[in-house]
Amino acid sequence: MRSEDLHLSDHELLQAADGELPARRASQIHVHLAACWDCRARMAEIEATIGDFARGHRQALDPQLPSIDGPRALLRAQLAELASKPVSPWRQLFRFNSPVRTAALVGTAFLLFFVAAMASKFFFQNSLRAANSAMFTSERGAVPNHSLTPGATRRVTVSDVCSLPREQVIAEVSAPLRQEVFREYGIVNARASDYEIDYLIAPGLGGVGEIHNLWPEPYSSPIWNARVKDDLEEHLHEMVCAGRLDLATAQGDIATDWIAAYKKYFHTDTPLTFSSRLTSALNSLPLR
Amino acid sequence: MRPAASITDSNHLPFTGASEATFSAKPSDIEREVMELFEQFRNPLLRYSLSFGVPVHDAEEIIQEVFLALFRHLQSGRSRKNLRGWIFRVTHNLTLKQRHANQRSFDRLATDTAIAEEQCDPSPSPEEHLSAAQRRDRLLAVVRALPQADQGCLRLRAEGLRYREIATVLGMSLGSVSISLTRSLARLIRADGR
Numbered sequence: 001m002r003s004e005d006l007h008l009s010d011h012e013l014l015q016a017a018d019g020e021l022p023a024r025r026a027s028q029i030h031v032h033l034a035a036c037w038d039c040r041a042r043m044a045e046i047e048a049t050i051g052d053f054a055r056g057h058r059q060a061l062d063p064q065l066p067s068i069d070g071p072r073a074l075l076r077a078q079l080a081e082l083a084s085k086p087v088s089p090w091r092q093l094f095r096f097n098s099p100v101r102t103a104a105l106v107g108t109a110f111l112l113f114f115v116a117a118m119a120s121k122f123f124f125q126n127s128l129r130a131a132n133s134a135m136f137t138s139e140r141g142a143v144p145n146h147s148l149t150p151g152a153t154r155r156v157t158v159s160d161v162c163s164l165p166r167e168q169v170i171a172e173v174s175a176p177l178r179q180e181v182f183r184e185y186g187i188v189n190a191r192a193s194d195y196e197i198d199y200l201i202a203p204g205l206g207g208v209g210e211i212h213n214l215w216p217e218p219y220s221s222p223i224w225n226a227r228v229k230d231d232l233e234e235h236l237h238e239m240v241c242a243g244r245l246d247l248a249t250a251q252g253d254i255a256t257d258w259i260a261a262y263k264k265y266f267h268t269d270t271p272l273t274f275s276s277r278l279t280s281a282l283n284s285l286p287l288r
Numbered sequence: 289m290r291p292a293a294s295i296t297d298s299n300h301l302p303f304t305g306a307s308e309a310t311f312s313a314k315p316s317d318i319e320r321e322v323m324e325l326f327e328q329f330r331n332p333l334l335r336y337s338l339s340f341g342v343p344v345h346d347a348e349e350i351i352q353e354v355f356l357a358l359f360r361h362l363q364s365g366r367s368r369k370n371l372r373g374w375i376f377r378v379t380h381n382l383t384l385k386q387r388h389a390n391q392r393s394f395d396r397l398a399t400d401t402a403i404a405e406e407q408c409d410p411s412p413s414p415e416e417h418l419s420a421a422q423r424r425d426r427l428l429a430v431v432r433a434l435p436q437a438d439q440g441c442l443r444l445r446a447e448g449l450r451y452r453e454i455a456t457v458l459g460m461s462l463g464s465v466s467i468s469l470t471r472s473l474a475r476l477i478r479a480d481g482r
Contacts, residue, residue, distance in 0.1 A: 010474060057428070062331075068327075080319070082359055
């Protein structure tokens with residue numbers, strides 16, 4: 001009896017249906033199926049059950065799938081943030097395992113330790129501050145995704161912004177608009193206590209309460225958070241109203257990179273409140 | 289200083305100052321590639337993750353995490369071989385981790401499922417007429433009662449993965465995948481009364 005005359009097992013029928021058999025065996029099975037009603041009927045049974053399951057699987061789960069728009073925007077923003085960070089030179093270094101490189105690394109580590117041990121308290125303080133600044137500049141969510149939140153202003157004069165009543169300067173964002181911002185950033189089930197919906201360009205600098213000027217700023221950002229940004233907004237507002245800064249420049253600087261603007265206008269690498277806390281903590285360290 | 293203008297101007301245009309020059313950098317090839325893969329696989333991955341009983345918002349976060357990991361994987365010049373298998377494997381691992389974290393709520397879900405299965409007679413009499421929805425529910429109840437690995441094989445195959453990819457995702461041999469699928473389909477055929 002030839003091999004194509006033997007009845008086929010369910011296992012082989014499934015493999016054949018899934019295209020998982022070697023070409024020669026698949027062709028033998030094809031010949032057998034053409035000749036054998038019994039095996040063809042079993043094959044049809046398997047195919048029908050696959051069809052039922054595949055349909056059921058999708059019908060049960062597809063209604064649960066939220067729209068892809070929010071997650072797509074969120075991923076794009078996160079990728080842009082990741083891509084803007086340089087690949088850590090340390091990771092590059094440690095990917096090589098040559099003994100010479102390891103020895104060089106160990107030597108460098110000892111040298112660095114020695115230098116650090118010799119450094120004055122002043123130097124230590126400044127470098128730590130700089131390290132903190134660099135680290136916290138990249139805090140997640142501390143800056144908005146500029147493709148979603150480029151900033152939006154209305155046409156105002158300096159006298160307009162300087163005569164704004166206080167309730168307009170600190171205008172609350174409505175609940176529906178808050179939800180719209182969360183949706184835009186793909187944040188599902190957001191808790192109000194976790195985020196402030198913040199104006200990129202503050203109303204006190206001519207910013208408007210519409211979606212292009214709002215983003216969810218997490219309170220969890222330990223350093224560059226909403227409260228620090230409030231200080232900057234107030235400072236810029238004062239500078240503009242005192243005639244020490246052009247309104248358009250203030251709008252441009254805060255929309256481009258508010259953390260850089262903070263550093264520029266407060267002449268510091270860390271938020272002032274944080275700096276003072278850090279300084280007092282360092283001062284309490286015993287001197288070697 | 290800017291010239292006087294009306295504060296009532298309602299044309300709120302997106303700010304187009306220096307920010308554009310700074311932030312309109314074109315996405316890199318890797319970013320584009322990752323976004324294309326996201327478009328292609330987000331729904332299949334989300335379905336796969338949800339089929340483990342994790343809540344939708346957790347599953348969404350897992351998928352985000354997967355594609356960020358993919359970006360780092362590609363950025364560091366690692367293997368591009370079998371990216372689909374890689375993506376599903378990372379999703380599988382993160383989903384199991386998340387499910388473990390949510391174990392208490394999952395236990396509750398499993399109890400619900402068990403109750404649903406009890407209510408669902410797996411061997412109806414031939415005379416009994418079943419609607420399409422009832423048949424579907426019964427089939428899915430049988431799937432949920434399968435061993436975890438068998439469920440994984442079936443669901444990954446339903447998302448279009450080849451046996452070799454399934455073997456990679458679940459850490460099984462090729463032969464085991466094939467046997468698992470045959471065994472599961474035999475059960476489904478019996479449950480379906482075919």
